Amino acid sequence: MNVGTVVVSGCIASNYAFPQSCIEPPQGVAAWWPADGTADDAVGTNNGVMQNGATFVPGLSDQAFSLDGIDDYVSVADVPELNPTEAITVSVWVNRTAIVGFADPIVKKAGMVGGSQLLGYALEFSSSNPSDVIFWVYLDGLGW
Numbered sequence: 001m002n003v004g005t006v007v008v009s010g011c012i013a014s015n016y017a018f019p020q021s022c023i024e025p026p027q028g029v030a031a032w033w034p035a036d037g038t039a040d041d042a043v044g045t046n047n048g049v050m051q052n053g054a055t056f057v058p059g060l061s062d063q064a065f066s067l068d069g070i071d072d073y074v075s076v077a078d079v080p081e082l083n084p085t086e087a088i089t090v091s092v093w094v095n096r097t098a099i100v101g102f103a104d105p106i107v108k109k110a111g112m113v114g115g116s117q118l119l120g121y122a123l124e125f126s127s128s129n130p131s132d133v134i135f136w137v138y139l140d141g142l143g144w
Contacts, residue, residue, distance in 0.1 A: 030081040035065045039074045046082065048074040060093055069104060082109060083119065090123050090135070103127040103134075110138070 025032045031046045033039060037056060039048030054072040056063040065074060076082070090107050108122040119138060126132035 030084075031076070033065075033074065033076075034062070035059060036062050039065075041076075044081070046076050046079055048076045051075050064093075064095070069098060078109075088121060090121070092123065096125070099125075099130045104130075106133070 025043055029043050031044055032042045033048055034042050035056060036042075039050050039054075041047050051073050052071040053068065054074055055066045057066040058064070067073060092106055094106055096104075103124050103126070105122055105124040108120070108124065110120040110122070121138065122136045124134060124136070126134050
């Protein structure tokens with residue numbers, strides 16, 4: 001059984017404009033990317049790589065990832081601890097400044113085998129109502 005939690009921001013969100021204190025990640029977290037000036041995993045070895053001009057901006061606590069919504073992203077290697085088989089929790093704080101595309105992804109893990117998507121999950125903005133967020137799971141090539 002592989003149960004996993006992926007935390008992209010480990011900070012408590014609030015409506016205040018000044019930096020907040022981060023909480024400690026819960027025990028058993030598979031990965032945590034606090035975006036504190038690097039794309040490194042703060043609890044493991046699943047370090048990310050900034051792609052296509054991804055940068056950092058001031059966030060709720062220290063810094064946050066800044067992605068242009070067109071082609072910027074943080075790439076993380078496909079590793080077993082990011083492939084939960086029973087349960088998953090994804091936690092993220094997002095400050096969306098514009099609607100750029102169709103079903104804009106926030107967090108996406110797409111398991112590609114031979115050019116086909118077989119396993120994965122995605123937290124993305126809804127294509128029918130851009131203010132809604134949807135979580136999809138893709139299992140054994142059966143679709144989202």
